[in-house]
């Protein structure tokens with residue numbers, strides 16, 4: 001979709017019907033113009049089309065993220081505010097919309113960002129990768145979790161950040177122990193192998209792209225177990241956690257990113273209403289953060305004398321999947337359907353918001 005002088009001059013990119021031959025897109029002109037409808041929102045004229053393959057009718061709005069949304073153009077502001085650490089409640093107050101609207105938009109943006117990523121992901125690793133988990137929590141300290149993060153050593157491109165629920169361990173007061181036991185009795189344990197499973201998922205993906213490259217991790221047992229459990233062909237180097245994490249430490253890129261996370265999650269955790277702490281919301285935010293950092297922002301804010309492009313290249317530019325910093329329209333401008341993508345089991349669960357281990361009810 002291209003925008004010319006504010007008017008949508010739309011060339012339909014594909015047929016919205018998932019059973020149609022033209023659903024995955026085509027170079028041929030598969031549609032005919034079919035009149036237009038007047039609307040009460042800009043651009044006030046909605047071009048209608050008919051598919052020559054299957055005969056269904058659709059309109060220019062079908063491809064817009066604000067499709068069937070009462071308030072248009074909110075999504076972009078919501079994304080920027082949320083990615084800069086503002087809570088959903090604060091955003092809702094600022095934009096004078098319901099909190100549910102904010103939640104709804106973030107959910108849809110997260111899905112669309114996954115579809116965008118599927119089409120714009122490096123096929124081959126051109127650098128080494130650092131991998132580690134960032135510990136935080138959802139809902140309460142009784143539900144700690146890991147954000148498993150794989151980041152490019154040079155580009156700072158976030159290849160993966162996935163979520164692992166953890167069972168609370170370690171030092172607790174007697175009251176806390178009782179509370180923790182009560183929760184376990186009511187809900188059961190969180191999956192005990194999640195860090196291993198998520199690591200395996202990420203390593204399999206990196207391994208497909210990473211021949212000849214090195215993966216740096218710390219000495220976490222789940223990591224070495226995952227590496228040993230299949231024919232992992234990348235080089236692996238485990239860095240002792242006793243080694244200082246300064247700029248010369250191969251795991252330093254992880255620390256830099258986790259500093260950003262710390263800021264982001266601390267502000268997210270100020271929320272007091274439990275439904276905002278459902279795992280789904282957190283996972284959707286880390287998915288969005290991946291796209292936001294990789295494609296929509298420079299690698300670093302400040303100039304860096306050793307890395308002349310750090311302040312004007314995005315991580316995606318370093319790894320060759322973008323040729324400029326992308327704006328909202330370029331990433332989210334054309335709405336896509338899940339049926340257009342070959343999603344794995346994990347991605348399907350993400351799109352459907354299925355989190356079997358969650359202890360919290362999801363608000364629709």
Ligand SMILES: [Zn+2]
Nearest residue numbers: 015020051054
């Ligand atoms: Zn069709």
